[in-house]
Amino acid sequence: MSEHFFAPCPRGLESALAAELTRLGAAQVSPVESGVGFQGDWPLCYRVNLWSRLASRVLWRIAHGPYQSEEEVYRLARAVDWPSYFDVDQTFAVSTVARRCPLKSLNFVTLRIKDAVCDRFRDTRGRRPNVDTARPAVRLAAFLDATHLTLYLDTSGEALFKRGWRKSKGEAPLKENLAAGILHLTGWQPGVPLLDPMCGSGTFLMEAALMALHIAPGLGRGFAFERLENFDAQAWARLRREAEAECRPRQQLPLWGSDSDAAAVRHARRNFAEAGLAPVVALERKDVLELEAPAAEGVLVTNPPYGERIGDLATLAEFYPRLGSVLKQRFAGWRVFIFTADTRLPGLMRLKPARRTPLYNGPLACRLYEFPMVAGSHRRQR
Ligand SMILES: C[S@@+](CC[C@H](N)C(=O)[O-])C[C@H]1O[C@@H](n2cnc3c(N)ncnc32)[C@H](O)[C@@H]1O
Numbered sequence: 001m002s003e004h005f006f007a008p009c010p011r012g013l014e015s016a017l018a019a020e021l022t023r024l025g026a027a028q029v030s031p032v033e034s035g036v037g038f039q040g041d042w043p044l045c046y047r048v049n050l051w052s053r054l055a056s057r058v059l060w061r062i063a064h065g066p067y068q069s070e071e072e073v074y075r076l077a078r079a080v081d082w083p084s085y086f087d088v089d090q091t092f093a094v095s096t097v098a099r100r101c102p103l104k105s106l107n108f109v110t111l112r113i114k115d116a117v118c119d120r121f122r123d124t125r126g127r128r129p130n131v132d133t134a135r136p137a138v139r140l141a142a143f144l145d146a147t148h149l150t151l152y153l154d155t156s157g158e159a160l161f162k163r164g165w166r167k168s169k170g171e172a173p174l175k176e177n178l179a180a181g182i183l184h185l186t187g188w189q190p191g192v193p194l195l196d197p198m199c200g201s202g203t204f205l206m207e208a209a210l211m212a213l214h215i216a217p218g219l220g221r222g223f224a225f226e227r228l229e230n231f232d233a234q235a236w237a238r239l240r241r242e243a244e245a246e247c248r249p250r251q252q253l254p255l256w257g258s259d260s261d262a263a264a265v266r267h268a269r270r271n272f273a274e275a276g277l278a279p280v281v282a283l284e285r286k287d288v289l290e291l292e293a294p295a296a297e298g299v300l301v302t303n304p305p306y307g308e309r310i311g312d313l314a315t316l317a318e319f320y321p322r323l324g325s326v327l328k329q330r331f332a333g334w335r336v337f338i339f340t341a342d343t344r345l346p347g348l349m350r351l352k353p354a355r356r357t358p359l360y361n362g363p364l365a366c367r368l369y370e371f372p373m374v375a376g377s378h379r380r381q382r
Contacts, residue, residue: 002027005045006152007055008035012359013181017054024048043235045155046225050218050243053180053207056159059141059152067149070103070112076149077116077142081124085153085229088125091132092117093139100146113142113151137227157224163210164220165275171200171264174303174339176217178361179203182368183211185357186299186337192254193298195334197288199257202268202281204301209272209280212253216243220275250280256294258286289326297333306341317348324349327373336371345369 005026009017014031021029024047026038036055040048048058062085065076086092094117096110103109117140118128129138139154161176174182183204188194190212196204210217219240225231259265265285272278282294288302304323305316327336327349338345341364346353355370 001041002039003041003045004037004039004061005048005155006035006037006059006061007048007052007057008059009054009056010034010175010178010181010360010362012357013054013178013184016181016184017052020052020054021048024051042225042230042232043239046223046232046236046239049156049160049223049225050216050239052160052177053211053217054177054184056161056175056177057154057156058160060155061150062153063149063151065149066147067144068102068147070108073103073109073142073144073149074112074116077113077151078120080116080120080151082117082120083124086129086138086227087229088121088127088129090137090227091130091135093131093133093136094142095139096142096144098144101144102146103144109142109144113140138224153224153228155223155225155228157222157227160218162221163206163217165206166201166271167274172306173201174203174361176203176207178359180207180211180217182301182337182339182359183207185359185368186301186335186370188299188301190253193256193295194254195256195258195294195298195300196302197258197286197291197300198302198304199259199268199283200264200303202257202271202283204303205255205257205268205281205283206271206275206277208255209253209275209277212255213248213250213277213280214246216246219243219247250277252282253280254295254298255281257281257283258288258291260285260287289322291326291330293331293334298335299337300327300331300334301337301339303339304345316342317344320345320348321350324351327351327371331373334373336373338369338371339366340369341366343367346371 011034017036018029018031021038026040028039030037063080067073094110094113096106121128141152143150194208262285351371353369354372357368359366
């Protein structure tokens with residue numbers, strides 16, 4: 001039976017996610033802002049949770065209908081047979097997102113949906129499930145536009161960018177699905193040399209390693225669908241077995257990471273060790289301004305310090321021109337991608353981007369700049 005799902009993702013990655021979902025077997029794939037709707041059966045939902053590198057979560061559509069008042073929201077939510085979806089002993093939480101919703105208080109809407117779920121349980125089970133807003137077993141997501149309410153059950157639980165390997169964060173790490181999406185946009189393919197010279201906790205390199213070794217990003221974690229009443233344990237066990245069989249043997253890969261901060265390199269090392277992937281990547285403490293290219297050509301992708309988050313604007317204004325010179329002098333033959341919220345960056349580096357792709361890091365508007373470092377570009381740029 002075909003179910004309706006919605007997978008939110010970082011803004012800017014919608015069409016990449018649509019392509020990924022199609023590859024995974026989804027039907028009726030329709031990208032909208034910040035996510036992609038799709039249809040499929042339950043094994044597909046499990047597969048997307050297990051394999052999607054770009055989705056933030058997978059929401060299962062339970063109810064959809066028009067509303068004009070809080071009372072109509074309550075009635076729509078009350079009409080859902082919640083006890084057929086999850087057990088009364090599971091805790092739950094409701095989160096509400098709205099766009100152009102005419103109702104006054106979203107908190108009140110959330111409260112009415114919670115009441116409706118509890119009342120429905122009381123009707124059929126004689127008691128109600130507890131609410132746990134911090135670590136609920138079951139998450140309900142309500143989406144209201146100007147006229148319609150959609151209710152979803154979250155099949156993922158913890159967001160999918162939490163792959164389960166990150167024990168050590170460091171400063172300002174990228175979300176894993178955003179890093180995977182950026183890698184996708186660079187066109188990098190396993191086997192091509194990849195360098196992140198300001199690697200922090202190593203997110204780009206970790207995502208690249210998982211892709212190269214064909215490791216399903218969700219293999220090391222659990223999912224909320226395992227707690228739903230309709231959970232098909234056999235189908236899930238089969239998908240996991242298949243994913244385990246697809247992992248390629250751990251081996252050294254052409255992946256290099258460095259950072260000038262010893263603690264960042266320690267974080268990255270700990271993360272790779274935790275994922276059982278220490279031997280696949282070369283990590284070292286080094287200032288990017290002293291780095292030599294580790295191969296004749298490849299993809300350099302990085303997310304440098306950003307003024308508002310780390311470091312200070314004046315220091316960065318000195319740093320970027322020097323970075324531009326290093327790239328021109330030592331990275332001829334490489335394709336360089338820089339992900340940043342700082343629009344001064346190409347000007348300060350004195351490099352003209354061949355492409356700039358708008359992306360969001362949470363609410364922060366960013367760009368992925370591509371600078372092809374063709375041999376001789378140094379002279380031309382000057
Ligand atoms: C925004 S963080 C990168 C976060 C990383 N993408 C992650 O997901 O964890 C920027 C990193 O650049 C490093 N950095 C700053 N200046 C550097 C330099 N001159 N050479 C090498 N690394 C530098 C910082 O130590 C920091 O780890």
